[in-house]
Amino acid sequence: MTDTAEKPLLLTDIELAVRASWDAETCTPEYRARWTGDNPARDQCGVTALVLNDLLGGDLLRGEVHVDGVRVDYHWWNRLGDGLEVDLTREQFAPHEIVTPGTVIPRPPDSGLRRLREEYELLRERVLVRLGATGAMPRP
Numbered sequence: 001m002t003d004t005a006e007k008p009l010l011l012t013d014i015e016l017a018v019r020a021s022w023d024a025e026t027c028t029p030e031y032r033a034r035w036t037g038d039n040p041a042r043d044q045c046g047v048t049a050l051v052l053n054d055l056l057g058g059d060l061l062r063g064e065v066h067v068d069g070v071r072v073d074y075h076w077w078n079r080l081g082d083g084l085e086v087d088l089t090r091e092q093f094a095p096h097e098i099v100t101p102g103t104v105i106p107r108p109p110d111s112g113l114r115r116l117r118e119e120y121e122l123l124r125e126r127v128l129v130r131l132g133a134t135g136a137m138p139r140p
Contacts, residue, residue, distance in 0.1 A: 009131060011086070014055055018048055018088055021126035026119050041089040047120040048088050049076040051127055053107060056080055061102030065093070075099045 022044050024035040031043035041048075049060055058080040065073040077087035079102070093099060113120065 009055065011056075013131060014052070014127070015088055017127045017130035018051065018123070020130055021123055022048075026123040026126075028116065028119070039092055041092040043092070044123075045076040045087075045089040045092070046116055047123045049078050050107070050113075050120050051124050052078045052086060052088070054124060055127075056086075059104045060107055061085065062105045063100045063102040066098045066100065067096055072097075075102075076105075077102065079104070 019040065022040045024032050026047055027035050027043040028046070035042060052058075053060055056078065058078050061077050061079050063075045063077075064071045065075050075089075075093075077085060077089070079085045085102075090099075
């Protein structure tokens with residue numbers, strides 16, 4: 001899906017590019033002041049799932065995050081066409097935070113992406129640069 005220098009993208013290349021691109025500016029604004037490099041995946045799941053969906057297609061999955069049986073948040077990850085689930089931010093959760101199985105959520109059209117648009121676009125651009133992508137990458 002990308003125009004890279006003759007070399008196909010491997011999931012390991014994408015994972016390294018994504019992880020190297022996270023920082024406080026790409027996490028959810030509500031968590032930004034508490035973001036640290038000690039848990040860089042924290043609150044990066046939504047934007048990461050969208051960028052992976054851009055690169056690899058497949059489904060967006062959303063599960064609930066529960067603490068003591070109460071939903072406190074949502075968690076996003078991907079399922080590729082062959083059924084492989086890819087979750088690059090799963091390690092953000094402490095043992096007491098339980099993620100329910102995911103439900104497929106239709107990707108919002110770009111015009112409908114209001115929350116986290118800036119964070120998504122920043123992460124996407126950083127990842128593309130790290131992957132050596134040239135030109136615009138089409139969104140699925």
